[in-house]
Each structure stands twice: as C-alpha cells, then as structure tokens.
Amino acid sequence: MNIFLDKTGSSPLYRQIHNQIRDMILSGELPTGYRLPPERRLAESLGIARTTVINAYEELKSEGLVDARVGRGTVVSPLTRPIPDAEEGRSISWPHYFRDEGLRPPDPLVRNLLESASQPGVISFAIGLPSPTDLPLSLYEAASRAVLSEIGPLALLHAPTEGHMPFRETISRWLTKRGIICTPEEIIIVSGSQQGLHLSTRVFLNPGDTVVIEAPTYFGAMEAFRRAGARLLAIPADDDGMQVDILASLLRHHRPKLIYVQPSFQNPSGAVLSADRRQHLLRLAARYGIPILEDDTYAELRYEGAPLPSLKELDQAGLVMTLGTFSKILFPGLRLGWLAAPRQVIRQFALAKQIEDLHAGTPGQMVIERMIRNGDLDAHIATMRSVYRTQRDRMIAALDRHAVDGMTWHRPDGGFYVWCGLPRTVDRTRLNDRAAEERVSFLPSYPCFTDQPPVTHLRLNFSYPGIEQLEEGITRLTRAIRSSLTSREQVPERAQSATAPLV
Amino acid sequence: MSIDFAARMQVLKASDIREILKITQNRDIISFAGGLPAPELFPIEPLADLAARILREQGTIALQYSPSEGFPPLRKKIADRMNSVWKTSLAPDEILITTGSQQGLDLTGKLFLDEGDAILCESPSYLGAIMSFNAFGPRWVEVPTDDDGMQIGAVEEALRTDARVKFIYTIPSFQNPSGRTWSMERRRELVRLAGRYGVPIIEDNPYGELCFDGETPGMMQAMDEKGLVISLGTFSKIFCPGLRVAWIAAKREIISKYVILKQGADLHSSTFDQMLTDAYLATHDLDQDLVAKRRVYKERRNAMVRALEREVPPGVTFTRPRGGLFLWVVMPREIDARDLLHRCLERGVAFVPGATFFPFAEKKNTMRLNYSNMPIDRIEEGVRRLAAEMKAMMLDTAGVSVASHLTQPA
Numbered sequence: 001m002n003i004f005l006d007k008t009g010s011s012p013l014y015r016q017i018h019n020q021i022r023d024m025i026l027s028g029e030l031p032t033g034y035r036l037p038p039e040r041r042l043a044e045s046l047g048i049a050r051t052t053v054i055n056a057y058e059e060l061k062s063e064g065l066v067d068a069r070v071g072r073g074t075v076v077s078p079l080t081r082p083i084p085d086a087e088e089g090r091s092i093s094w095p096h097y098f099r100d101e102g103l104r105p106p107d108p109l110v111r112n113l114l115e116s117a118s119q120p121g122v123i124s125f126a127i128g129l130p131s132p133t134d135l136p137l138s139l140y141e142a143a144s145r146a147v148l149s150e151i152g153p154l155a156l157l158h159a160p161t162e163g164h165m166p167f168r169e170t171i172s173r174w175l176t177k178r179g180i181i182c183t184p185e186e187i188i189i190v191s192g193s194q195q196g197l198h199l200s201t202r203v204f205l206n207p208g209d210t211v212v213i214e215a216p217t218y219f220g221a222m223e224a225f226r227r228a229g230a231r232l233l234a235i236p237a238d239d240d241g242m243q244v245d246i247l248a249s250l251l252r253h254h255r256p257k258l259i260y261v262q263p264s265f266q267n268p269s270g271a272v273l274s275a276d277r278r279q280h281l282l283r284l285a286a287r288y289g290i291p292i293l294e295d296d297t298y299a300e301l302r303y304e305g306a307p308l309p310s311l312k313e314l315d316q317a318g319l320v321m322t323l324g325t326f327s328k329i330l331f332p333g334l335r336l337g338w339l340a341a342p343r344q345v346i347r348q349f350a351l352a353k354q355i356e357d358l359h360a361g362t363p364g365q366m367v368i369e370r371m372i373r374n375g376d377l378d379a380h381i382a383t384m385r386s387v388y389r390t391q392r393d394r395m396i397a398a399l400d401r402h403a404v405d406g407m408t409w410h411r412p413d414g415g416f417y418v419w420c421g422l423p424r425t426v427d428r429t430r431l432n433d434r435a436a437e438e439r440v441s442f443l444p445s446y447p448c449f450t451d452q453p454p455v456t457h458l459r460l461n462f463s464y465p466g467i468e469q470l471e472e473g474i475t476r477l478t479r480a481i482r483s484s485l486t487s488r489e490q491v492p493e494r495a496q497s498a499t500a501p502l503v
Numbered sequence: 504m505s506i507d508f509a510a511r512m513q514v515l516k517a518s519d520i521r522e523i524l525k526i527t528q529n530r531d532i533i534s535f536a537g538g539l540p541a542p543e544l545f546p547i548e549p550l551a552d553l554a555a556r557i558l559r560e561q562g563t564i565a566l567q568y569s570p571s572e573g574f575p576p577l578r579k580k581i582a583d584r585m586n587s588v589w590k591t592s593l594a595p596d597e598i599l600i601t602t603g604s605q606q607g608l609d610l611t612g613k614l615f616l617d618e619g620d621a622i623l624c625e626s627p628s629y630l631g632a633i634m635s636f637n638a639f640g641p642r643w644v645e646v647p648t649d650d651d652g653m654q655i656g657a658v659e660e661a662l663r664t665d666a667r668v669k670f671i672y673t674i675p676s677f678q679n680p681s682g683r684t685w686s687m688e689r690r691r692e693l694v695r696l697a698g699r700y701g702v703p704i705i706e707d708n709p710y711g712e713l714c715f716d717g718e719t720p721g722m723m724q725a726m727d728e729k730g731l732v733i734s735l736g737t738f739s740k741i742f743c744p745g746l747r748v749a750w751i752a753a754k755r756e757i758i759s760k761y762v763i764l765k766q767g768a769d770l771h772s773s774t775f776d777q778m779l780t781d782a783y784l785a786t787h788d789l790d791q792d793l794v795a796k797r798r799v800y801k802e803r804r805n806a807m808v809r810a811l812e813r814e815v816p817p818g819v820t821f822t823r824p825r826g827g828l829f830l831w832v833v834m835p836r837e838i839d840a841r842d843l844l845h846r847c848l849e850r851g852v853a854f855v856p857g858a859t860f861f862p863f864a865e866k867k868n869t870m871r872l873n874y875s876n877m878p879i880d881r882i883e884e885g886v887r888r889l890a891a892e893m894k895a896m897m898l899d900t901a902g903v904s905v906a907s908h909l910t911q912p913a
Contacts, residue, residue, distance in 0.1 A: 031619065078666055092701040092731045097669055098760060099617055129568065137562035141555050148551040153542035156550070156743035191602055195769040202638075206509050227767055257507065291506060319506075331566030333774030335602075348512055355635040356609045356768065357602040361776045362745030 001030065001037065005046055013048055017056035023100065025065050025076055036066065036074040119439075123473035125460040126441040128267065128416050130328055133466065134387055136371075136380045140331070143370040144363070151366060159362040161354045162346065163189025163338075167369040171338055174372050179313040180322065182340045188349050191360045192335035193297060193325035195353075197221050200258070200293055200321070201228035202352045203345070209257040212290075214242045216448035216457075218267045221260055221295065230257075234450045239410065241266065241273030244280040251288055259290055263311055265298035265415025268448050268459035272413060275308055286317040291345075294322045300329050300381050302414040303389035318342045326368060328416065328463075329381055334364045388463050391470060392418070395462040398474035404482050418460045424489045426481060428455045434480035440473050514637050533885035535872040536853040538679065538740075538828050544796055545743055546787065553782045557775070565775045571766045572758070573600025573750070574777040580784045581750050585736070588712065589722040591752070599758050599765060602772045604709060604737040604749040608635040610764045611705055611733070611751075615669045616641050623661055623671040625653060627831075627860035627869070629679045629707065632672060643862035644668070652685030655692045662700045670703040670733075676720050677710040677827025680860045680871035684720055684825055694726045706734040712741055712793055714826035715801035730754040738780055740828070741793060746776040800828070800875050806882045807874040814890035816897055821872075828875040831857070833868060834893065837900045840870040846892045852885045 003020050005013055024030040036042075039057060043050040057074055060066045068074045147155055162168065168184040175182060190196040197220065205211070207229030213222060215234035225232060233254055235247045242261055261281070263273035273281070285292050294311045312322040321341035326334060339349060353359070371377045395418055396411050403409075406423025422431075428444075435441065445457035458477075465473055557565050572578065579595040586593055601607045608631060616622070618640035624632075626645035633643075644661050646653040652675060662668055671693070675685040685693075697704050706723045714720065724732040730753075737749035751761055765771070783789075804824065811821050811832075821832040834840065840856035847853065857869025874882060 026617075029618075092698075092703065092729055094703075094756065097615055097703060099613070099615060132563045132567065135563060135566055137558050137566070140562075140566065141558040144554050144558070145551055148547055148554070152547055153545040156545045156547070156745040157539065157542055158744050191769045191773075194767075198768050202509065203512060204507075204509050206511075209509075224767060289505075289507075327568075331775075332568045333564075333566040335769060335771070335773045342506075345506060348508055351512065352638075355605065355631070355638055357606040357747065358631075359747070361602075361747045361773050364773055364775065 003042075003046060005048070014052045014055035014059070017042075017046075017053065018059045021056065021060060022065060025060075026100075030076050032076055032078045034076040035072075036076070038073060122439045122441055123465055123469045123476065124441045125458075125462070125465065125473060125477070126443050127464055128328070128461055129332060129464045130330075130384070131387060131391075131463055131466075134384060135331060136376065139371060139376045139380065140367060143367045143374070143376065147363060147366045147370060155363045155366050157362060159359045159365060161188075161350045161359050163187070163360065164362060164365040164369065167365045168338075170369045170372045174377075175340060178307075179309055180340060181313075185343055186340055186346060188339050188341075188346050188353065189360050189365060190323075190337045190339055190349075190353065191357055192327060193295070193323050193337040194220060194224070195335075195356070196323045196325075196337050196339050197224040197293075197295075199339075199349050199352050199356070200323075201225060201230070202356075203348045204258050204291070205230050206257075210254055212247060212256045212259040212261075213450075214261060214266065215450065216268050216445060217260070218262065218295065219447040222447075222450065225260070232450045237266070237269060237271055239271055241271045241277055242281070244277045244284065247281070248284055251284060255288070256290055259285060259292045260295065261292060261311070262295040262297065263299075264296065264308070265301065265412060265417075267297065267415070268417055268443065268445070268457075269419045270410065270412030270415050270417050271419075272308065278308065278311055278314055282311060282314055282317070282320075285319055290319070292320045294320055296322050296324045297328055298415040299324075301385065301388060301416070303385055303392060304413040312340060321345055329384070330368065330371070330377065334361075334368070336360055336364055336368060388416075391462045391465075391467055394467055394470040395460065395474060398471045399478075402475055402478040404478055404485070407478075407481070416461050416463045418462060420458045420460050422456060422458065422481065423485060425486050426484050427486050428484075430486075431455075431480060431484040434483050435477065438476040438480045440476040440480065442477065511638055511640075514640070532848075532851050532853050533877060533881050533888070534853045535874070535877070535882075535885060535889075536855050537876055538873055539876045540740055540744065540796070540828075541799055541875055544792070544799065546783070546792065549787060550743075550779065550783065553786065554775075554779055557778050557782055561778065565778050567774060569771050569774040569777070571762050571771045572596070573598065573772065574774060574781055577748075577777050577781040577784075578750075580781060581736070582752075584784075584789075585724075585752060588719075590725045591722065593752050594755075597752055597755055597758055599751045599753075599761050600772050600777060601749045601751055601765065602769055603739065603744075603747040604707070604735045605631055605635065606765075606768065606772075607735040607749055607751045608632050608707075609638075610761050610768065611670075611735075612636045612639045612641075613764050613768075614760055615703075619667060620669040621661075621665050621667050623653075623658060623668055624862065625673055625678065625681075626864075627680055627857060627866075628672065628862065629674055630859050632707065633860070633862050636672075637862075641669070642667075645862060645864065648681075648683070650683060652683075652689035653693065655689065655696060658693065659696055662696070662702060668702055670705050671697060672705045672707065673723075674707045674709070675723060676708060677713060677824055677829075679710070679827070680829050680855070680857065681831040682822040682824030682827055682829050683831075687721060690721070690723050691726055694723050694732070697731055698727075698729050701729075702731065704732045706732050708734055709737045709740050710827035713797060713800060713828070715797055715804065716825040719826075724752065730757075733757060741789065741796070742780065742783070746773075746780060748772065748776055748780045797826075800826075803874045803877070803879060803882060804830070806879040807872065807886060810883045810886035811890070814886055816890070816894045818897070819893065828873050830872050830874065832870045832872060833857075833866075834870075835897065836868050838893070838896055839867045841867065843870070843892060843896055846896065847889055850888045850892060852888045852892075854889070 039053040043053045067077045168187045172184045205228040211225045211230045212233045214237045312320045325337035408421035443459040444455040446452040578598040581598045582593040582595045616639035621642045625648045724734045733753040818835045855871045858865035858867045
C-alpha cells in the first residue's frame with residue numbers, strides 16, 4: 001500500500017490518507033480482508049502524527065469500508081450492496097458501478113475548441129484542422145466510385161484488425177520513399193492517431209509507469225497518458241525541440257516506460273528537434289532500452305528547408321514507433337492513421353485493437369489506398385504546402401504589423417501553428433473577455449503543460465481560417481491583448497489559472 | 504531489443520477465431536466459422552450513388568471532425584427506429600455512436616470494470632465480449648442457462664452473495680454462439696430482479712431483428728422503467744459490417760460517461776461512414792432489405808438443420824434457432840471439437856470449436872456453426888463432410904477406449 005502526501009497542499013493530511021485508501025478499496029486494489037498497517041507504523045513511515053492516521057481510519061470506519069477489532073487490527077470490509085427490502089427495490093446507484101476513470105469530469109477543451117470554431121462570426125485560431133475549403137473532395141469521390149465498382153461488396157465487409165493488406169503495402173511503399181523503411185507487416189492501421197495514442201497506453205503502461213513528454217506538448221497525448229495512470233516526466237523544449245541533455249540527467253534517477261516526442265513541427269510550439277538532438281535522443285533510448293513513440297502528425301507539412309530524417313529512419317536499435325495520420329493531410333473525419341513499428345509491437349497493438357473496435361472502416365481504407373497509389377495524395381500535399389505557406393506568411397506579416405510590445409513569435413518551418421508569447425503585463429482573465437468580445441479564439445498555453453501554469457503563450461492556428469480572415473483575426477487579437485495590458489507585471493496565480501475557462 | 508509491455512497484455516492472446524478466420528480467407532473453404540452476413544445482399548449501387556451525393560453536397564462536413572456522440576441526424580434515426588421496432592422510449596441524446604459494437608463492449612469494460620469485479624453472463628457467451636472484458640481482470644460468473652434464458656434463481660443467488668457484480672451481460676435474442684432466445688417471461692423476470700438489486704443489465708442485441716419464425720422477441724430495454732438497461736445495437740448484421748457503425752442506448756447520465764471514454768478512445772467514429780448510413784436510412788427502406796435477408800437466412804438455416812438431422816451420428820445434438828446467424832452443436836463428451844476441426848480443415852470445412860465461448864469451464868465437445876455466409880449447396884456439402892469426420896472420430900475414440908480397457912492389467 002503506497003500513500004503519497006502533499007504536505008504543502010491545501011487538503012488536510014488525514015483527508016488525503018482517507019481518500020487514497022478509500023480509492024484503493026473501491027478499486028479492489030485492497031481486497032476484502034486486507035489488513036491495513038497499524039496506525040503507529042503508518043504514521044512513522046509517513047513522518048506524521050499518529051492521530052492523523054487514526055482520524056483517517058475513523059473516517060473509513062464510519063463509511064463502512066473497514067472494520068476495526070481488538071487483536072485483528074483494521075481490516076477491509078466486504079463491499080456491501082444493501083439487500084432490497086421491498087419488491088420495488090431502489091433506484092440504481094450508478095456511481096457505485098462506475099470506475100474512477102469514468103467519473104472523472106471530462107476535459108472540455110477539445111469540445112470547446114470545436115464549438116468555438118463553428119460560432120458564426122468568430123475567427124478561430126484555436127483548432128488544428130486542415131483548411132475546409134481545400135479538401136480534395138472530387139478526388140475522394142472518384143477514388144470511392146472506383147473502389148465500390150471494382151471491389152464491390154467486399155469493400156463493405158470486415159477488414160483484418162491490422163488493416164486492409166493492400167493499404168498496408170501501399171503505406172509501406174509510400175513511407176519507404178520518405179526514408180522510413182518498413183514492411184507492410186510492420187504497419188497497423190488505426191482509427192485515427194488518437195486511437196494510436198490510446199492503444200499505446202494499453203500496450204505499454206501499467207498504472208504508475210513514467211512517460212517522458214515535452215513541455216509544452218500535445219494536450220490530447222497528455223490526457224491519454226494521464227487516463228492510463230501514468231506519471232508524466234516533462235522535459236522542457238526550446239527552439240530546437242526537447243532539451244535532450246536534461247532528459248539524460250533525469251534518466252539517472254527515472255526509468256520511463258515510453259518517450260513521447262513530436263520531432264517535426266511540434267504541436268503547439270512548431271519547433272523541430274535538431275539533428276544532433278535526434279541522435280542524442282536515440283542514443284539515450286537505446287542505452288536505457290526505452291521505446292520512443294514518434295508522433296509524425298505534421299512531418300509532411302514542411303514549407304521551408306530540407307527535411308530532417310525521422311527518428312524511425314535513424315533508429316538502429318528497433319525502438320522507434322512512428323504514429324502518422326491522414327487527418328491533417330487529407331480528411332480528419334475518416335479517422336484513419338497508421339503506426340509503423342517492429343513486428344512484435346504491431347502484434348500487441350493488433351491484440352489491443354481487436355478488443356477495442358475490431359478494425360478501422362473498410363471502404364475508407366480502400367479509398368485512401370487508391371489515392372496514395374495513384375499519386376493524388378502526394379499532389380494534394382504539394383498543393384497544401386503552398387496554400388499553408390501563404391497562410392503562415394500572411395499571419396506572420398499581420399503579427400509584424402499589429403503586434404503589441406512584448407509579444408514574441410517565430411516563423412515555423414512547417415505544421416499548423418504559430419506559438420505566440422504574450423507581454424508579461426497582460427491580465428489573462430481580461431484577455432479572455434476581450435477576445436470573446438472581439439470574436440477571435442485561440443488555444444491558451446496552460447493545457448499544453450503538465451502543471452497547467454499561467455498562460456504565457458497562445459497557440460495560433462493558420463491552416464483553418466481563410467486567407468482573408470488571417471489579417472482581420474490578428475487585428476482583433478492584438479486589439480484584445482492591447483486592451484488587456486495593465487501597468488504592472490502579472491503575478492502568476494496557479495490555482496486560478498488551472499480553472500480558467502476556455503474561450 | 505526486448506520490449507517491456509504492460510502487464511495487462513499478458514491476458515490478450517490471439518483468439519482461435521482469429522486464426523481460423525485467417526484460414527477461411529481461402530475461398531475454397533466451406534466456412535461455418537465467421538459471423539458474416541451474405542455479401543451478395545449488400546446494396547452496393549445505391550451506396551456508391553449516396554457516397555457521391557454526400558461528397559458533392561456535404562463533403563466538407565462528411566470529411567471533417569464531428570461530435571464524439573455521433574452524427575446528430577443518425578442518432579435521431581436510431582432512436583426513432585428503436586422506438587418503433589422495440590417500443591422503447593429513447594431520445595436522440597440517449598444514443599452514442601460507436602465504432603462497431605466491439606467498441607461498445609470495450610467502453611463498457613472501461614466504464615464499469617475494476618480488477619476483481621464480477622460479471623454475470625450466459626454459458627456459453629460471446630467471445631468478443633469475453634475477450635474485451637477480460638482485459639480488465641473481472642471474475643466471470645456463468646449463470647446456468649436453459650432454453651428460456653438465465654435461470655433466475657441462480658441470478659438472484661449470485662446477486663445476493665457477490666457484492667461486486669458490476670453488471671449482467673446477456674444476448675437475449677438468437678444468442679452468439681448458442682442460437683438460443685430468451686422467453687419474454689424470463690426477460691421480464693430478469694429486469695424485475697435487476698431492478699430490485701439495482702444492478703445494470705448490458706443487453707447486447709446485434710441479431711434481434713433477424714427473426715425467421717414467429718414474432719420478433721422484444722427487448723428488455725423496453726420493459727425497463729428504472730433506466731438500468733444499457734443496450735448495444737449495430738448495423739453490422741442488418742446493413743454492412745465494414746462501415747463500423749453501431750450504437751449504445753442508455754439513459755443520458757450514462758451516455759455522458761461513455762462519451763468521455765469514447766473521446767479518449769478514438770475522438771469519434773468516421774463521419775463519412777455515419778453519414779453514409781444515415782443517408783441510406785433516409786432514402787431506403789431497411790425493413791424491406793431485412794425481409795430479403797430473413798428469407799435468405801431462413802432458407803440457409805433450414806438447409807443446415809435438415810442436413811444435420813440427416814447426417815450427424817446419434818449422441819450429437821444441436822439447437823434450432825428461430826433467428827440470427829448461428830447454431831450450436833454438442834457432441835459426446837469424449838470428442839474434442841479442436842481435434843475435429845483439424846480433421847475438417849483438411850477436408851476444406853471450418854467452424855469454431857465451442858470451448859472459446861466459455862470464460863472458464865470449457866466444454867470442449869461443442870462447436871458453433873454459422874449458416875448465413877454460404878449458399879445452400881455448400882452448406883449441405885459442408886455438413887456432409889463435417890458429419891463424416893465426426894463419425895470417424897467417434898469410431899476412433901470408441902476403439903481407443905475399448906483397446907485401453909483390454910490392455911488394462913487385471
């Protein structure tokens with residue numbers, strides 16, 4: 001039985017002990033008949049007063065979770081369900097049945113972002129969607145017709161859990177062209193990269209395992225790891241990506257189970273992991289035997305310079321798994337992505353995927369397969385690079401023109417986002433109000449960090465708004481920032497920022 | 504390098520079915536193994552036209568992100584359809600679209616099951632559910648089941664003595680794998696009992712509408728006044744499986760919990776596949792399609808039952824399902840269906856040995872036969888070969904037991 005006390009926290013110590021033991025009992029971790037440590041011993045091992053432990057045990061007793069008898073100590077009681085006394089019985093008590101994971105309030109972030117984007121009149125820099133006016137619909141339609149007429153009813157039957165084999169073959173050839181050499185058997189099709197992240201937690205993480213992430217990082221990944229009960233070891237990132245030397249020193253004391261990294265055009269910072277750091281990261285991972293989950297979501301969307309080899313391409317030790325998606329380069333609504341990894345890893349993912357949803361939709365796989373094979377996808381990517389380059393430049397130019405003193409930003413070489421620093425004298429609450437009045441939305445930085453610190457940056461997306469909206473949106477945003485400035489530097493107030501409502 | 508996977512992965516093994524289905528990809532095999540609908544009944548032409556129309560008229564919506572709960576018009580159609588077919592009173596926001604009903608099972612495990620929690624289930628039960636729930640380390644309580652369903656006395660006994668029963672899992676209509684169907688009275692009794700104890704029922708209903716004989720049996724969800732039934736439905740058996748469109752129907756407060764988990768699992772199901780299903784429901788009469796499906800499946804069931812009656816040796820019994828896709832065969836105790844399968848595969852016939860359908864206490868002398876996927880002449884030929892192997896094996900094992908008896912020391 002492990003108990004962790006936050007002695008600086010606002011919650012009383014006896015309450016913390018009570019809550020943790022209660023959770024362990026309700027989750028079954030402490031089974032019926034389990035004897036809790038004697039009060040004195042627990043108090044000593046936690047370095048606290050014995051009365052604190054007594055108070056916690058009393059609380060558990062009053063809830064009927066434990067029973068204390070002289071000579072037997074404090075023992076976990078059987079979980080009892082009241083026996084019905086009338087034919088009518090009682091109404092069902094759902095919280096008794098749900099697991100903690102189910103009861104945890106949802107993070108409303110994604111939902112709010114999607115909703116804010118669809119508000120009429122709002123210019124949204126908040127979400128990470130491809131340009132809605134440039135989706136290659138007619139190409140999809142042609143490929144879809146061809147699939148249904150050529151393949152017929154089989155296109156509507158089940159596909160293997162790992163994915164439609166010709167699709168895996170085509171992806172393998174397509175990746176090989178990019179330098180990622182993998183066989184079709186080293187690829188599994190997932191129902192969107194969110195599923196890929198989720199499956200990775202299922203395959204790798206026991207509760208309490210440590211996952212290395214970047215700070216900042218993609219909040220969806222962090223949420224997936226948290227739900228799996230993982231501890232997050234956040235490595236600060238700068239303009240060259242994760243500061244791998246910091247990771248190196250931490251690995252002397254930590255044994256992470258997984259390293260999650262976005263080497264190319266990271267979400268949210270747009271940073272690219274430098275060539276040196278890629279090599280260093282791989283050396284570290286190989287030395288300590290830690291698998292790397294390389295999230296390659298934005299790698300294709302490069303607007304400048306030559307591509308750096310992916311971690312997968314550089315990997316000599318067989319420890320890199322690369323997760324890709326068609327959501328940013330084609331269509332998010334199809335929910336199709338892929339994972340390229342050693343075969344023994346693919347096998348585990350397939351076992352987990354089989355019980356999650358059997359397989360990704362069959363016709364969608366066949367249509368995208370065709371679009372890759374006939375060159376539609378590459379042509380579309382080329383088009384979109386130039387569209388997004390223009391949009392990025394428009395946003396940067398607007399920032400150059402309208403920025404308030406103290407704002408910072410870089411021109412990202414690729415991806416979807418400008419990571420924009422705020423002046424230190426911005427009143428964050430006021431900024432939220434002003435931005436809502438101005439009808440412009442953005443992603444504040446707090447959800448991209450493990451401890452949800454006060455907002456220092458905004459993630460501004462330039463792929464989704466129309467080109468004609470970019471300047472107007474930045475004008476509104478900078479107006480909102482300007483009118484949120486105060487005369488002095490804002491002192492961070494952690495508690496408040498953690499609950500700050502999202503625009 | 505050696506990779507350190509999560510402890511839970513150790514319980515996940517490649518299933519028998521998965522291995523068998525790989526073999527049956529070979530078209531020459533007469534397969535009674537899968538649970539596939541007859542592909543010749545798929546409405547390919549209309550779907551191609553609808554797909555084109557959706558892309559033309561609503562393409563930007565169809566290929567964008569959409570709500571985790573599902574495409575709103577489809578949720579409404581499902582609620583309406585359930586209310587009309589099953590006499591439930593569901594609102595659209597009591598429907599969550601899932602990526603196949605396998606996801607419904609997985610999310611159910613995630614929502615309810617901590618290690619050591621108990622599930623009451625039929626014996627045998629659905630393999631996909633067993634595998635899904637096993638990932639959460641539950642205890643299975645197999646409830647004695649007769650031709651009318653779970654024995655209510657046994658259910659009550661379990662509820663009374665086991666405080667950690669999290670839900671009752673059942674496929675009351677044309678069950679996979681047994682083909683059995685609960686009586687209406689038994690369903691009412693279970694709903695009443697679950698109400699008294701305040702225990703949820705997971706009513707898995709993929710085959711309910713595939714009824715060939717008599718009246719389509721009603722759903723427990725329609726009998727439930729306390730909101731304790733959570734039902735799983737799917738278009739896989741009544742429309743097309745490859746689109747992966749299925750749903751969970753339950754009270755709002757429960758759906759809202761499922762949504763959280765759905766968001767973490769895959770954000771949402773394919774928007775396009777949902778819209779395609781929605782458009783088909785809006786422009787075509789699914790009930791009319793079902794008439795044709797029922798007719799074809801009934802003929803095939805009849806063919807299989809007749810062939811079994813003609814061919815199988817004495818001592819072999821089988822169910823005669825009123826609907827669905829499967830029937831269940833019980834052989835004499837000494838025959839292991841896995842051994843039989845090996846012999847049958849050599850003769851080009853596949854089926855699923857029954858042992859995998861028991862969470863524990865495997866009954867090795869059982870098998871599941873699917874009749875929906877093969878034309879009648881193949882069914883007859885397949886049963887002939889299967890029965891011939893059965894007879895041969897029964898002779899062999901009889902010979903062995905005689906021989907071992909003779910050589911025993913006096």
